Amino acid sequence: xxxxxxAGSRRMGINWIGLGTIIRREWSRVWRVPIQAxxxxxxxxxxxxxxxxxxxxxxxxxxxxxxxxxxxxxxVLMLNVVNAAFLQSTSQIYFQRFLRYIEETLxxxxxxxxxxxxxxxxxxxxxxxxxxxxxxxxxxxxxxxxYNIFEFLFWIVSVSIIFGLLGIIIALWANNFEQLTMLNxxxxxxxxxxxxxxxxxxxxxxxxxxxAYANPFFYFINxxxxxxxxxxxxxxxxxxAVTFGLIAVLGVATWRLFSIGYGLRE
Amino acid sequence: xxxxxxxxxxxxxxxxxxxxxxxxxxxxxxxxxxFGFLGPNGAGKSTTIHCITGIATVTSGKIEIFGxxxxxxxxxxxxxxxxxxxxxxxxxxxxxxxxxDWMGGYFGMNAAQRKSRVDMLIQRFDLTTHAKKxxxxxxGGLKRRVIxxxxxxHDPKLLILDEPTAGVDxxxxxxxxxxxxxxxxxxxxxxxTSHYLEEIxxxxxxxxxxxxxxxxxxxxxxxxxxxxxxxxxxxxxATGHKADHVAAGAA
Numbered sequence: 001x002x003x004x005x006x007a008g009s010r011r012m013g014i015n016w017i018g019l020g021t022i023i024r025r026e027w028s029r030v031w032r033v034p035i036q037a038x039x040x041x042x043x044x045x046x047x048x049x050x051x052x053x054x055x056x057x058x059x060x061x062x063x064x065x066x067x068x069x070x071x072x073x074x075x076v077l078m079l080n081v082v083n084a085a086f087l088q089s090t091s092q093i094y095f096q097r098f099l100r101y102i103e104e105t106l107x108x109x110x111x112x113x114x115x116x117x118x119x120x121x122x123x124x125x126x127x128x129x130x131x132x133x134x135x136x137x138x139x140x141x142x143x144x145x146x147y148n149i150f151e152f153l154f155w156i157v158s159v160s161i162i163f164g165l166l167g168i169i170i171a172l173w174a175n176n177f178e179q180l181t182m183l184n185x186x187x188x189x190x191x192x193x194x195x196x197x198x199x200x201x202x203x204x205x206x207x208x209x210x211x212a213y214a215n216p217f218f219y220f221i222n223x224x225x226x227x228x229x230x231x232x233x234x235x236x237x238x239x240x241a242v243t244f245g246l247i248a249v250l251g252v253a254t255w256r257l258f259s260i261g262y263g264l265r266e
Numbered sequence: 267x268x269x270x271x272x273x274x275x276x277x278x279x280x281x282x283x284x285x286x287x288x289x290x291x292x293x294x295x296x297x298x299x300x301f302g303f304l305g306p307n308g309a310g311k312s313t314t315i316h317c318i319t320g321i322a323t324v325t326s327g328k329i330e331i332f333g334x335x336x337x338x339x340x341x342x343x344x345x346x347x348x349x350x351x352x353x354x355x356x357x358x359x360x361x362x363x364x365x366x367d368w369m370g371g372y373f374g375m376n377a378a379q380r381k382s383r384v385d386m387l388i389q390r391f392d393l394t395t396h397a398k399k400x401x402x403x404x405x406g407g408l409k410r411r412v413i414x415x416x417x418x419x420h421d422p423k424l425l426i427l428d429e430p431t432a433g434v435d436x437x438x439x440x441x442x443x444x445x446x447x448x449x450x451x452x453x454x455x456x457x458x459t460s461h462y463l464e465e466i467x468x469x470x471x472x473x474x475x476x477x478x479x480x481x482x483x484x485x486x487x488x489x490x491x492x493x494x495x496x497x498x499x500x501x502x503x504a505t506g507h508k509a510d511h512v513a514a515g516a517a
Contacts (some may be wrong), residue, residue, distance in 0.1 A: 010374065015341075015372075015374050016374075017371055017374045017375065017376060018371060018372045018373070018374055020371065021368050021371025021372050022372075024368070024371065025357070025360075025364075025368050028360070028364065029357070029359075032359060095357075096357075099355070099356070099357060099358060100353065100354075100355035101355050101356050101357045102355075103321050103351065103355040104355065104356070104368070104369060104372060104416075105372060106319075106320050106321050107319045107320055107321065107344060107347065107349050108344060108369070108372035108373055109340075109341040109342070109344045109345045109372075109373060109374065110341070110372055111341060260323075261323045265320070265321060265322055265323045266281065266313075266316055266321060266322035266323070
């Protein structure tokens, strides 16, 4: 017999090597499609920033003392972070189910929490890489402000976790590619565009402002905008509360689905 | 008394569709045994294996692996099992080395252990020239070898092989038989399902026949051979077929 019977050893109750392997595997999978994973969102952001921020924005007066390109950059950045997180999360779980290699992790000594954290870690990595690229593009167009880097990272990471968890739930539920894209088409894209990417809440007619306050995307974009240019339209602390609330609800729901094997086990 | 490698008591598996694939199945596999699990298509062999390994949830009943509850203490139980499934369940774009290495990683093997084990298995299964190829580029026989190597990477005490030689050429089949016999001689417990009675006959020490989700006959191999008509007739009768009719139909 060889000396590998210690396989599955854990420290502090966690299979760290197993967790790291999930991340390594996903990193390898993402690097098979670098154009789709990174270049596409960067080019899309470049177009948004160039047209709306630079060309159109050049003819718009200052908003709350900031040039339009600086105002619009956090919104564009958040749109792409949300997309990157959701796509990463849905694709990794759905492809594992579709090609059945989810069974590799099901037969291994990995806990549900390790499987979820492994997926979310790679989701965060992809979102952060996407965000840093867009930040550089914004910098090239003169949007150089960074009000609070820690707050910036908080919003990128926490929004990635929210859409990472949402992506896992959708990927467990979906039985075809059509269903996989439904949430993005009918929920994420519309709500993110009306969440204040291009405008302030005060620009909306008064009767429509409650829609903005009821839209969670508004808090994500507003929070990121505050971290970058110091401009805030939401009540103090409400955005953070909404974010933690969503992470808690979606986290418990995802853990529950894994523990009953929904969409995973026969 | 020795703790069985596999102890299943009153296992029942019903799918969400209502289909009952396994009903009240009880069986034991002793440590060091080479256990043949026979049954017609749809009898419940793969479902039983999926319940043992965690691919399927258990509706009711108990499964223990070397005395460890495979449901309540699933992480400990799974450390002991290596599975070669009937269908290929891999990331088909990954390379041969990646597929085996990742499985070692899931089982908590460190980089040095994985390297040494992956190199050994790639050599043992004659995959050296294919190590950097993606799974989808391989022939059926080579794919089967990769799946077997993956099942062995963490050196499990219990090896479960669900039709490991299906679609494999004669040479590879004979080579695999030799290797499996070596592993069993080293002390590994092996549970094998196969539609080739010759394979069961040559390799296994104990045989169980499953039909309609239940074990209908189980015993040492010799018992099956001492019966008139041998394994084939015993198997056909146990699964509800009349051996003479089958033979006449074939003629």
